[in-house]
Amino acid sequence: MAVVDLVMPKLGESIMEATVLKWHKKPGDMVQQDETVLDIATDKVDSEVPSTAAGRVTEILFKENDVVPIGSVIAKIETEVTANNDTNDVEVPAPVGDVKEDVYQVVEQVPYVPSYNQAMNGNGNGASKVNRFYSPLVMNIASSEGISMNELENIAGSGNEGRVTKKDILYYVQNRSQEVGKSESQKEEQRSTINIERTTLNNNTLRQPEKISEPEVGNQQQETAYEGNVEVIEMDRMRKLIAKHMINSKQTSAHVTSFTEADVTNMVLWREKNKKEFEKQNNTKITYTPIFIDCLVRVMKRFPMINSSVDGDRIIIKKDFNIGMATALPNGNLIVPVIKNADELNLVGLAKRVNHLAEAGRNSKLKPEDIQDGTFSLTNVGTFGSLMGTPIINQPQVAILAVGAIKKRPVVIETEQGDTIGIRHMMFLSLSYDHRIVDGSLGASFLTAVAKEFENWDLNKGW
Secondary structure, eight states: OEEEEEEOOOOOTTOOEEEEEEESOOTTOEEOTTOEEEEEEOSSOEEEEEOSSOEEEEEEOSOTTOEEETTOEEEEEEESSOOOGGGGGOOOOOOOOOOOHHHHHHHTTSOOOOOOOOOBOTTSSSBOOTTOOOOHHHHHHHHHTTOOHHHHHTSOOOSGGGOOOHHHHHHHHHTHHHHTTOOHHHHHHHHHHHHHHHHHHHHHSOOOOOOOOOOOSSOOOOOOOOOSSOOOOOOOHHHHHHHHHHHHHHHHSOEEEEEEEEEOHHHHHHHHHHHHHHHHHHSSOOOHHHHHHHHHHHHHTTOGGGSEEEETTEEEEOSSOOEEEOEEOTTSOEEOOEETTGGGOOHHHHHHHHHHHHHHHHTTOOOGGGGSOOOEEEEEGGGGTOSOOOOOOOTTBSEEEEEOOOEEEEEEEEETTEEEEEEEEEEEEEEEEETTTOOHHHHHHHHHHHHHHHHTOOTTOOO
């Protein structure tokens, strides 16, 4: 028999943990490959986790409602594959007994060097980093130091099965500048040297097992007595995670918000004129969201820095235009499904995709891939009557556009015959952007260009 580890799958580049909602299997149950084993949830989407092998569930490692880091082993499945008999010859080291206090005093003087004893891949050519576990403490240090997931996956770990420990990542941060520019042969030579040093230390000095202090999930609050006539409501799981990610975004990006307004009269008149025929021909409604996105992607192509992300000291410009649209759920929470390659879709394609994702979001039928890989976000704060807003950037993106409610107002209209007063459909737009790489001139120029694109909507446009 062989035992296969079922791990918490990756659900998106910004998602580091998921909550176990419901187990469909229990220890002793048989499971087929690709059969659903459990339901999980993040702040963005609920999803099912299928089995990666056929066999019998022997162990479940997390309970329902547990918050589990991505890459953690969540269950073990015994398969019919015969294990390698050589594994029976592996000598298991005896557990270390109690360590005396005077030994700990010696341990504190031992300099730390990483061991690089990562698990080898099937060919024995390198370390296997697929679904490697990262503790919340390590992830917090990586976030604060601007270390990307790709960079984190290349840090050698001294923990069990190549796990990156607190000391590993702090050692890497301390020597990070020296690592940049080294060739692979130089890095390999350094690894060999450090391994020799680590072996010597282990043979001569008993190292104290590392004790990592992990931060608790959520804020532990003391019982508080509230005066007056109040009702106390516990945040649900999604609200807690949304709060956590919003605070993280503020701490990550230097937020700046610019405002402008647009005369969208042509857009309103076009929609009123065509919405019935559009639905009749295409079997889908035309809302303002696909119209906004149609304009937005054309402007984004002229301002490529808006469609980017930050990786340490590098700017990653995205060539795909994947537009996230903030969608309110019936319970009041928010989700951001993504229209992939929005620049390749015509108005009909955008409308169908927008309506499909909005409906799937409202009915909890979004798949993990539906909320991944967004490069820019749009939020319609005007849906609920707001004139404008200051949205928070959806990490790791660098900008988000908010469109306000469309209101009729008397405005000055400039004509060849002179100025006049007219009733126009007006809307405020606001752009929050990451001031680390998007300066005020770029942010304001992009926002103004979007407003002009809205205003210049063709009354005779087809679909």
